[in-house]
Amino acid sequence: MVYDWFNRQASDDVSTEKVLEEKPEGSEEVSSDSSNNQEESSSINQEESSLEWARSAYARLKAQQAQQKTSQPSVEIDSASETALAANVQAEFSAQSSSFEAGGSLLEQAALQRQVRQEELEEKVEEVSPQLAQQSQFLETSPEPRLGEFDETFAWSAEVLAAQGRKPEKISLEEIDWLGRLRRGLEKTRQGFVKGLLENLGDDPLTPEVLDDLETLLLRADAGVEATDQVLDALRRRMNEEVVDPAEGLRFLKQQLCNLLEAPIQDTGTDLLAPERGRLNIWLFVGVNGVGKTTTLGKLANLAVRSGYTALIAAADTFRAAAVEQVKVWGARSGVPVIANSTANADPAAVVFDAIGAARSKSTDLVLVDTAGRLQTKHNLMEELQKVRRIIDRLAPEARVESLLILDASQGQNGLRQAMAFAQAAALTGVVITKLDGTSRGGVALAVASEARLPIRFIGAGEGIRDLRPFNSFEFVEALLANY
Numbered sequence: 001m002v003y004d005w006f007n008r009q010a011s012d013d014v015s016t017e018k019v020l021e022e023k024p025e026g027s028e029e030v031s032s033d034s035s036n037n038q039e040e041s042s043s044i045n046q047e048e049s050s051l052e053w054a055r056s057a058y059a060r061l062k063a064q065q066a067q068q069k070t071s072q073p074s075v076e077i078d079s080a081s082e083t084a085l086a087a088n089v090q091a092e093f094s095a096q097s098s099s100f101e102a103g104g105s106l107l108e109q110a111a112l113q114r115q116v117r118q119e120e121l122e123e124k125v126e127e128v129s130p131q132l133a134q135q136s137q138f139l140e141t142s143p144e145p146r147l148g149e150f151d152e153t154f155a156w157s158a159e160v161l162a163a164q165g166r167k168p169e170k171i172s173l174e175e176i177d178w179l180g181r182l183r184r185g186l187e188k189t190r191q192g193f194v195k196g197l198l199e200n201l202g203d204d205p206l207t208p209e210v211l212d213d214l215e216t217l218l219l220r221a222d223a224g225v226e227a228t229d230q231v232l233d234a235l236r237r238r239m240n241e242e243v244v245d246p247a248e249g250l251r252f253l254k255q256q257l258c259n260l261l262e263a264p265i266q267d268t269g270t271d272l273l274a275p276e277r278g279r280l281n282i283w284l285f286v287g288v289n290g291v292g293k294t295t296t297l298g299k300l301a302n303l304a305v306r307s308g309y310t311a312l313i314a315a316a317d318t319f320r321a322a323a324v325e326q327v328k329v330w331g332a333r334s335g336v337p338v339i340a341n342s343t344a345n346a347d348p349a350a351v352v353f354d355a356i357g358a359a360r361s362k363s364t365d366l367v368l369v370d371t372a373g374r375l376q377t378k379h380n381l382m383e384e385l386q387k388v389r390r391i392i393d394r395l396a397p398e399a400r401v402e403s404l405l406i407l408d409a410s411q412g413q414n415g416l417r418q419a420m421a422f423a424q425a426a427a428l429t430g431v432v433i434t435k436l437d438g439t440s441r442g443g444v445a446l447a448v449a450s451e452a453r454l455p456i457r458f459i460g461a462g463e464g465i466r467d468l469r470p471f472n473s474f475e476f477v478e479a480l481l482a483n484y
Contacts, residue, residue: 004173004307005470006274020313046080051382054158055335057168058150061176065147145177145466160478177471183479185461189442193221194481201246206239214253222412227450231256236289254477261448261473265455272470273402273430273457275309275366280359282367282392286385286426287406288418289373292434294323296406296460297368298330299468305334310367314355315340316388317350317372329368334464347383348372349391356395384426389427404457407448410439419452430457437461442480 017103148154157179161171200213211232218228234256238244244252264269275281285293297313304311313331315338317323324340331338339355352369359367369392371385392401403426407415422428431454436442448454459476460468 003172005174005303006272006307006309008175008272008470013041021394033315046227050159050162051155053162053168054155055150056156057161057171057176058147058154061147061171061173065173072250079088080141092230093145111158122481124368127349145173147173147176147418153183154443156183156482160475163478164474176464179475179479181464181467182459182461182469183473183482185437185467186476186479186482188438188440189221190214190480190482192440193443197250201249203246206235206244206246206249210236210249211239211357218443218446221442222447223443224413224416224447224451227260227443227446230260230450242343250481254481257446257477257480258473261449261456261476263451264449265473267453268429268455273455275304276400277309277365280356280367280396281365281402282356282369282387282399283402283403283404284369284370284371284392285406285432286422286428291373291406291411292460293317293373293406294326294330294370296432296434296458296468297370298327298333299465301330301336301368302334302465303468304368305336310362311336311366311368312355312364313363314352314367314369317370318343318348318351318353318443319372323370323372325455346385352388352391353395356392356399382421385426403427404429405454407431407433407444408442409433409436409444412439412441412444414448415444416447416451419448419454421455423452428454430455432456432460433471434460437463437467445476 002455005193020272023097148206154176157176158168158171160179161175162168180186196217197214214235215228215232218231219225223231223450231253235244235249235252287293296315299474301313302309311334313327313336315327316322317327318341324342328338330336337358338352339358341351341354355367358364369388371388387403389403392399405422405426405428407418411418419428419431431448431452433445433456434449436459445456445459448456456471456473458468459471
C-alpha cells in the first residue's frame, strides 16, 4: 500500500481540544469550589480517552496487517533483484524512438545527435561498479514497518496523532513507525535538555530562577540567542499575568517552541513541501562537505517513489571521485534513473542541462540535483553554485525550483552560519536537518527557524532509508519533550 508522505493529512477538521476533551451535551460550567476536582477528573478522563484512542487505532492496524497477509503473498526483494529492477527502469527511461530518415534537415540531424548523446549518457549511468554494488548491501534495507506489541511507544505515537485531530481509522503504520523513530532519534537532545528542565521545575510554580536555568539549557542545546530570548520573553509575560504551575509552564513552553518552528513555514504559505503534479519540480541540494547531501538525496528519492511520484537524480557533484557511484547506488535501491557524466571534473551545469531534458522527455515529476560540497567562505565555489541555479532558471522557467540546504545537527551554531551564507548564494527556500540521532544539539532547529528564518522541510533521525521524513513542528516538539 502506497502512503503519500508528501500529501500527509495532518487533520480531519477536528480541533485538537475536541479530540480528547469532548464535553457531553448539556454539560455546564462547574463552580470554582470544585475546579480542582474537575481538573483532576478531566486529566484522568483524558488519559483514558487517549488510551482508548490508541487501542482503537492498534486494533484497526492489526486487522489491516492480517488482511494483507492473507490477500498478498510476502515477496522478499534481494539486492540483485533491486538492481535488476533499477536497470529495467533505467532501460525503459532511456528507450527513445527515432523517426528521422537519412538525409533529413539540419535541424532534424541536430535533434538526432542530441538524442544519441542523451542515450549514451544514460547508458553510462546504468553501469554501477561491482564494488559499489557490494557496498550497497551494508546500507540498512529498512524493511516494511511491522506492527509490534501494544507498548508505551505505540501509545505515545497514537496520542501525538490524536492531538492533531486525527481519527483512529485514518492513521497509517508508516506514521506510527516514523514517530517511534523520531522519538528514539531525539533521545540525546531530550536527555540533556528535558532532564535538566524537570530537575529545575520541581512541583512549585515557575520562578525567575527557573527561567534562568531554562535559558542555560536552551543555549546548551544550540537553540541560539534569538530563539531563547523569544521563548523566555513569552514565559515572563505569562508569569506576570498569573501564577504558572509546572504542568502549565511545560504546556506553554511546548506551544512557544512549536510557534517558533512554525513561523517561517507559515511565511511561505506551504505547510508541507511536496512535488506539484503536472509540473516539473527541481530540488537542488546544497551544503558543505560531510553533512550527508548525497545520502539525504537518496532517501528523498526513495520517499518520492514510495509516495507515488516519478523521480530522476542529477549527479552534479562531479568533483568527488565516489559521488557519482554513490548516487547510482541510491538510484538502484529505489529504481530511480540517474543522469551523470563520469568524466573527471565535468561541468555540473552540463549534467543539470541533460537531466532537465531527460525529465521533460518522460514527464518526470521530480528532479533531485546533487551538488559538490563547498565551504560557505569559498566564493568561487559559491559562484559555481549560482551558475547551476541560473542554468535551471533559464532552461526550465516553468519549473518549481526548491533550493534546500542540508545541515548536520551536530555542527550546532556553525550550521546556522552556513545557513546564513548559503541563503544569499543559493536562494535557499528550505533546510533539511540530518543526524539528529547522533547529537545533543537538536536545538539548532530552533536557531535555524528564528535567526535564519528558513523553513525546516525534512529531518533525518537515523541512518536507515526510512529515517528521513517531512518536518512537522508539533511532532518534533512532542518527541523532544516526550513523556514530560
